[in-house]
Amino acid sequence: MILVTGATGTIGSELVRQLVARGIPVRAMTREPGRMQPSAGIAITQGDFEDPASLRQATEDVREVFLLSAPGPRVPVHDRAMVEAAAEAGVRKIVKLSAIGSTDEGMAGNWHAAGEQAVRESGLAWTILRPAGFASNALRWVPAIRTGQPIPNLTGSGVHAFVDPRDVAAVAAEALLSADCDGQIYTLTGPELLSVPDQVTQVSEVLGRDLAVSDVPLEVAAEQMRAAGMDEAVVSVAIRGAELIRSGGEKTLTADVERVLGRPARSFRGWVESNRAAFG
Ligand SMILES: NC(=O)c1ccc[n+]([C@@H]2O[C@H](COP(=O)([O-])OP(=O)(O)OC[C@H]3O[C@@H](n4cnc5c(N)ncnc54)[C@H](OP(=O)(O)O)[C@@H]3O)[C@@H](O)[C@H]2O)c1
Numbered sequence: 013m014i015l016v017t018g019a020t021g022t023i024g025s026e027l028v029r030q031l032v033a034r035g036i037p038v039r040a041m042t043r044e045p046g047r048m049q050p051s052a053g054i055a056i057t058q059g060d061f062e063d064p065a066s067l068r069q070a071t072e073d074v075r076e077v078f079l080l081s082a083p084g085p086r087v088p089v090h091d092r093a094m095v096e097a098a099a100e101a102g103v104r105k106i107v108k109l110s111a112i113g114s115t116d117e118g119m120a121g122n123w124h125a126a127g128e129q130a131v132r133e134s135g136l137a138w139t140i141l142r143p144a145g146f147a148s149n150a151l152r153w154v155p156a157i158r159t160g161q162p163i164p165n166l167t168g169s170g171v172h173a174f175v176d177p178r179d180v181a182a183v184a185a186e187a188l189l190s191a192d193c194d195g196q197i198y199t200l201t202g203p204e205l206l207s208v209p210d211q212v213t214q215v216s217e218v219l220g221r222d223l224a225v226s227d228v229p230l231e232v233a234a235e236q237m238r239a240a241g242m243d244e245a246v247v248s249v250a251i252r253g254a255e256l257i258r259s260g261g262e263k264t265l266t267a268d269v270e271r272v273l274g275r276p277a278r279s280f281r282g283w284v285e286s287n288r289a290a291f292g
Pocket residue numbers: 017018019020021022023024041042043044047059060061062080081082083084109110111112142143144145146149
């Protein structure tokens with residue numbers, strides 16, 4: 013039995029789908045089981061990283077855990093709670109979804125540094141995945157596209173190697189099922205560096221629609237995030253991440269997806285083509 017946490021989210025739901033397709037029994041964890049559709053091969057369990065008793069129950073009779081903690085300053089606390097429950101339950105391995113930049117102080121990925129450490133020091137087998145920004149973050153543009161507004165660009169002509177969530181989930185599946193990935197840290201990127209205007213051009217070509225981009229100064233973006241109710245710590249980290257890309261300081265490109273899966277990483281355009289309907 014494999015426990016998948018974050019099973020209702022972007023990577024977790026795709027991982028559940030891929031494991032079930034391979035005939036692997038999956039326990040899917042969510043805080044609200046009523047939100048998940050019951051389906052063959054999936055045992056849904058209620059679990060909250062803030063509730064240790066629920067984690068003890070979720071890890072019972074589990075061999076491997078996919079650990080996905082929601083982004084934010086609680087990541088280290090949540091990861092430690094799961095490591096403790098997994099060790100108690102006799103779990104063999106934890107695959108932790110971290111983020112690119114986990115070693116960079118003040119960046120979003122850095123929320124994961126202490127969680128990575130807890131996993132590495134757990135005494136269990138482990139694999140750490142550090143993905144780049146997900147291609148699916150482009151779905152945030154859907155309201156602008158639907159209402160004919162320009163797509164906001166916080167990162168100017170700065171580039172990033174967006175990764176397809178299906179590739180992240182596929183690497184996670186391999187890491188859960190193969191001891192070859194034990195003790196490895198993979199930085200997962202797409203195959204090419206793209207700016208937001210490059211991405212918008214590709215979305216525009218796939219949808220067959222003209223789309224405009226408008227540059228948003230970072231001070232304005234920060235104000236908009238605060239007005240939307242975002243926590244100051246999260247605003248600060250989001251702005252620093254945008255600054256890094258804007259200044260051309262984030263150009264990581266790796267072959268780790270290919271190293272694990274034996275085929276090249278999927279492109280951003282490929283992700284858009286598969287998700288054309290979501291853009292309306
Ligand atoms: N988005 C990116 O570009 C990107 C890039 C690199 C790394 N990452 C990392 O990927 C991870 C996922 O981020 P995301 O934005 O894509 O979110 P997501 O996985 O789409 O959604 C968050 C998931 O966390 C679960 N969750 C939230 N609070 C929880 C709690 N207290 N206990 C148990 N489960 C909880 C939610 O499940 P329920 O609501 O069903 O409980 C949901 O499935 C984060 O660790 C993030 O740092 C993201």
